[in-house]
Amino acid sequence: MTDLLQQLLNGLAVGSTYALIALGYTMVYGVLRLINFAHGDVFMVGAFIGCYTTRFIQERLGLTDVADQSVTVAAISMLAAMIACGALGYVIERLCYRPLRKASRLASLITAIGVSLFLEYLLQIEWHIGRDRFFGPTPTAVPKIAVGHYEFDQAIVSIKNATGLSVSGNDLLTFAATLLCLALLFYIVRFTRTGKAMRAVSTNYDAARLMGIHIDRIISFTFVLGSALAAVGGVIYGFRYRSITPLLGVIPGLKAFIAAVIGGIGNIPGAAVGGIILGLVEAFVAYFGWSEYQDAAAFFILILVLLIRPEGIFGKAVPEKV
Amino acid sequence: MTPATRSWLHFATLAALIGLIALISPALDNPRLLMSSLTHNTFYDCCIAVILAVSLNLILGLTGQFSLGHAGFMAVGAYTAAVITGKPEFFLPQLSFWHAHLGLSVPASFTCMAIAGMLAAMLLCAFLGLLVGLPTLRLRGDYLAIATLGFGEIVATIIGNSEYLGRTFGLRIDNMRQLWWAEGGKNTPFGPDVIAYNNNTLNFISSFWMLLAVLVTILIVRNIKYSTTGRALLAIREDPVASEAVGIPTTRYKIAAFVIGAALAGLAGALYSQYQALNPNGFRFMYSTMIVLYVILGGQGSITGSALAAIFLTLVPVIFQRNTLLDPAITEKWRMVAYALLIILSMLFMRHGIFGRYEITDLAQWLYRRLRKPPPIPHTSPAPAAPYALPIENRKSKIENPPSLLSAHDLSMQFGGLKAVDSFSLALNAGELVGLIGPNGAGKTTVFNVLTGVYRATSGQVDIADRSARHLRPHSISKRGVARTFQNIRLFANLSVLDNVQIAQHMHHKQGIPAAILRTPAFFREEDNSRKNALDYLALFHLDHLADACASSLSYGDQRRLEIARALATRPRVLLLDEPAAGMNPTEKRSLMDMIRSLRQRFGLAVLLIEHDMKVIMGVCERIVVLDYGKTIATGTPEEIRRNPAVIAAYLGAAAKEG
Numbered sequence: 008m009t010d011l012l013q014q015l016l017n018g019l020a021v022g023s024t025y026a027l028i029a030l031g032y033t034m035v036y037g038v039l040r041l042i043n044f045a046h047g048d049v050f051m052v053g054a055f056i057g058c059y060t061t062r063f064i065q066e067r068l069g070l071t072d073v074a075d076q077s078v079t080v081a082a083i084s085m086l087a088a089m090i091a092c093g094a095l096g097y098v099i100e101r102l103c104y105r106p107l108r109k110a111s112r113l114a115s116l117i118t119a120i121g122v123s124l125f126l127e128y129l130l131q132i133e134w135h136i137g138r139d140r141f142f143g144p145t146p147t148a149v150p151k152i153a154v155g156h157y158e159f160d161q162a163i164v165s166i167k168n169a170t171g172l173s174v175s176g177n178d179l180l181t182f183a184a185t186l187l188c189l190a191l192l193f194y195i196v197r198f199t200r201t202g203k204a205m206r207a208v209s210t211n212y213d214a215a216r217l218m219g220i221h222i223d224r225i226i227s228f229t230f231v232l233g234s235a236l237a238a239v240g241g242v243i244y245g246f247r248y249r250s251i252t253p254l255l256g257v258i259p260g261l262k263a264f265i266a267a268v269i270g271g272i273g274n275i276p277g278a279a280v281g282g283i284i285l286g287l288v289e290a291f292v293a294y295f296g297w298s299e300y301q302d303a304a305a306f307f308i309l310i311l312v313l314l315i316r317p318e319g320i321f322g323k324a325v326p327e328k329v
Numbered sequence: 330m331t332p333a334t335r336s337w338l339h340f341a342t343l344a345a346l347i348g349l350i351a352l353i354s355p356a357l358d359n360p361r362l363l364m365s366s367l368t369h370n371t372f373y374d375c376c377i378a379v380i381l382a383v384s385l386n387l388i389l390g391l392t393g394q395f396s397l398g399h400a401g402f403m404a405v406g407a408y409t410a411a412v413i414t415g416k417p418e419f420f421l422p423q424l425s426f427w428h429a430h431l432g433l434s435v436p437a438s439f440t441c442m443a444i445a446g447m448l449a450a451m452l453l454c455a456f457l458g459l460l461v462g463l464p465t466l467r468l469r470g471d472y473l474a475i476a477t478l479g480f481g482e483i484v485a486t487i488i489g490n491s492e493y494l495g496r497t498f499g500l501r502i503d504n505m506r507q508l509w510w511a512e513g514g515k516n517t518p519f520g521p522d523v524i525a526y527n528n529n530t531l532n533f534i535s536s537f538w539m540l541l542a543v544l545v546t547i548l549i550v551r552n553i554k555y556s557t558t559g560r561a562l563l564a565i566r567e568d569p570v571a572s573e574a575v576g577i578p579t580t581r582y583k584i585a586a587f588v589i590g591a592a593l594a595g596l597a598g599a600l601y602s603q604y605q606a607l608n609p610n611g612f613r614f615m616y617s618t619m620i621v622l623y624v625i626l627g628g629q630g631s632i633t634g635s636a637l638a639a640i641f642l643t644l645v646p647v648i649f650q651r652n653t654l655l656d657p658a659i660t661e662k663w664r665m666v667a668y669a670l671l672i673i674l675s676m677l678f679m680r681h682g683i684f685g686r687y688e689i690t691d692l693a694q695w696l697y698r699r700l701r702k703p704p705p706i707p708h709t710s711p712a713p714a715a716p717y718a719l720p721i722e723n724r725k726s727k728i729e730n731p732p733s734l735l736s737a738h739d740l741s742m743q744f745g746g747l748k749a750v751d752s753f754s755l756a757l758n759a760g761e762l763v764g765l766i767g768p769n770g771a772g773k774t775t776v777f778n779v780l781t782g783v784y785r786a787t788s789g790q791v792d793i794a795d796r797s798a799r800h801l802r803p804h805s806i807s808k809r810g811v812a813r814t815f816q817n818i819r820l821f822a823n824l825s826v827l828d829n830v831q832i833a834q835h836m837h838h839k840q841g842i843p844a845a846i847l848r849t850p851a852f853f854r855e856e857d858n859s860r861k862n863a864l865d866y867l868a869l870f871h872l873d874h875l876a877d878a879c880a881s882s883l884s885y886g887d888q889r890r891l892e893i894a895r896a897l898a899t900r901p902r903v904l905l906l907d908e909p910a911a912g913m914n915p916t917e918k919r920s921l922m923d924m925i926r927s928l929r930q931r932f933g934l935a936v937l938l939i940e941h942d943m944k945v946i947m948g949v950c951e952r953i954v955v956l957d958y959g960k961t962i963a964t965g966t967p968e969e970i971r972r973n974p975a976v977i978a979a980y981l982g983a984a985a986k987e988g
Binding site: 120300 | 465474672
């Protein structure tokens, strides 16, 4: 029973990460009808930038003791990752997707695959600056974060003696960050002018343009916002698993897409719910001892959803305009 | 040339090519003559790459469906063939079967087993292709990409976790055979002489089989491309909605193309398993993307292009690696970076690839025409309408007309809170010309979309010739004899004018994919007929001199006329025209209306016409239906409609009624 509870808790944490990535997928899909395959890799870049920023600050300030490695450093790293990934998202959209907006959707889909591969393999090439090694195919170790003497990967709520259940600081951080991002996103999309413009573009691209909405700016904003959210997910992923590689974004990226489809692609709350559902399903699969097949399970769910309800849980079937 | 001669010629060419392969392959296999052992595998790799590229081209290039799991199908094929030809428990009984019952020599039995393995691989892949394709291909293209990507990953995961299939350690058929040889081979029915066969004779694969597989693949895809099926696939790539409207069952064709492509990928895998160690991780996403790169670089739809790109991209890394001393692990990464850049750049700057959808033969034809003599001056003035021999069915339909060809009863269509069409009723009789008018947004086009199955009515009944048609898909409705044009012209813009009309005759073709692949005499006969008919339809609209032009290059008026010609080519009994005269000048409008009237007479058509120009509507229609906010506000003769106060109010506002 505790095992199951523990797995569900893990599932919730993993699902939150999927949800963070899925939000970016679903926003871009909503506005451009494009599956941004490179999104999982933006998540990966976020993890790397978070890791290197933390390391840089710690080295510069000579923080060696665990007690010194405060949450502030982590927060700064996260901010740095969000800014850098936002910029990356902007550049990808500007250089690769914008010129193809008038072309067939297949063309932009293929380009997205190209961008994804480009990021994955470019970062697999090792760089040496001074004594330090950057990127490369071998896993990079991520520094710990801590408050006082408490390290985040230790159990914070341990009922281990009684039931064996434990919740780590990283789990809490994941939940908190996801909820915060969701709330922020919801606020932006529902209650700001830009959000209203985003909804307008996603409902009708041409009409939105005729109403004087600066389409390019809105699409860029969507990419920047989605990429920043992916960066949050990436940095947390790094802190959680403590080891990152350039290919780490592939599987979470795909699963996040599946999560977005489950929730109804283009639908923001749907993406969050889909992420959590997928995380929980994987936890169940692991609980029953088929953890090798976790990835296969996700795709199986995808095919199931496409068979039964292709528009997803919260999506509406939209008839094609003729 | 008669169709029979052409069919024979096709077979003779094929036989000659096989003969040629048989002739040159021993030379290719002989290490002293041509190849060292390293380049031998490179040559095989090229063949495999070509098969993969050409088969994916059928799916991605011709049909425009994005499959990212081609390597997954290859993996299924490879492991199926490996198990059948290499696993001891399969190996032993089968080999003895071939040997003992058929009296085959050991190498010959190997060959038989390998062929059995290939066929099994293709069948299994076709079946899995159907399983993946059925749920996803009826949806938008994006889902196929994700589902096939998932399929490839699932396949790799399952193989990687299977002890029986060697997990990720690599499965090698020749090793397996040697192992069997060492352990149990002595006890087989072959007796001691079996030891005489060395490792080389254990290998089935040779250049002959490789080249034969390449030839068969190219032949299948090429023959499909240049047939009514190929035109249908291109039409689906251009515009699925218009394809359905001219009677092409798009989902069925997408699935057919996908299944054939998957089976050919299985063939590639089966061949691959015969000379390479198998590792499931080699068949993941990356490999599928590389095959996609072959197709987009070579040209989506071009067999020549994708084959050349496949060979080029297979050879370049090998040559590069041989001539540099760089660490292969690093150059491999740079190669991938270069591939990724190539994908992005070719999409940005060369979207149609190097060859577009043209083949080397098209190029040769073009050159030949260029060199022979200057092209004849195109006669711009249309020839006078001569009596053309149009298909007999049309005239027949005039005789056996049922009373009401198309009827709608109490039809409603709701979009969310908007009732776009509200209990619409209409009975269209043979030879009748009915106008459908109403202010903008009155729901006229929605009525068309509901009648032709593009939208499914929320409630109500549609009957075609007194049989219910409410649940039919657009292509079935087209098959029942209802054709339409679109308000915003939907031609197959990148195809030729002739192709546009030929595609519309699709449902009257009886020769399917097998006949196209085999190039039977009946196939050629049908092609000739369809071409002649298409030219006749074009001539009706004075478009025959533009037959080879690209549809998008036509003037606006010609495009409208071509769309009507295309609709007529489906040989309908009911024609729905959505603002056919939009954007035409008064003279053009008048001649178009004369045209419509004469077509109606000649083919016994019932016509339902949406038009904004009152002069046109009043002049040509016998009966008019007026819609406003989805409701039918009036029906009657032009004279009645002209005087109807509700109609005047709808067009000029309520004030006009009061004042």
